[in-house]
Amino acid sequence: MKGIKIGEYLVNSCTMYIEPVEYANKIYSHIVEVEEEFLSPFKPLQNIKNSCDYFGVDYESRRKGT
Template sequence: MKLQIEEYEVNSCTMFLEPVNYGSKIYSQIFELEDEYISPFTPLELIKKSCNYFGVDYESRKKGTRQLIGYNRKIPIAIEPANRIYFFPTSSPTRHECIWIAHEHVENYRRIGPNQTLVIFRNKQSRIFQVPFSTIEGQMLRTALLKTKLMQRIEGNKKLIYPIQDRKPVTASESPHGYE
């Protein structure tokens, strides 16, 4: 039985968010490593709320991703890079059928049919998505590019803060003999 929850933030256990018709509304079916939930919010609303939860709004994440990887459509979102929480959409995020998949949890994927892709997750669960193989493959590559670019920036920034070359020894301005 799926538990219906009111509040939810995407986290390191979230594998994917899938839209589900619930009466006349679109809800989200949330798949975690060991649990499933139903949320009264759409997958895109949950992605936006999760970005906000981690301190950055969705539009800023989109803008940053565009600048880093140069793509404008179906772009992946770095919800929380420090914990490797990156999600990618399977179609335009504004479309009702858009599923959001966590890059970190995908172990493998393969073509099943013209518009069907089997995704095998790291916890050995699998799911057939009604999405072309080329879409999943492209989104996996875009998300990997985003992760790489962000890590390069983070690592490059550390080097700027902590320069290693031309270090001079530090000496005290007073004699240590007065303290004995």
């Protein structure tokens, strides 16, 4: 698996996509930005919800708006 191993991740304007990958028998997030890739030990949805909380928005509202 390519990418820098990180902890929590905040979705930002450089985030292209987040996909689930199996790593060490767990579901991790493979995060691709414009020029970098990351591997986070959190599931993709958890990274997205954490980002919503950090920026003070409601996940359900964002989901419905998408």
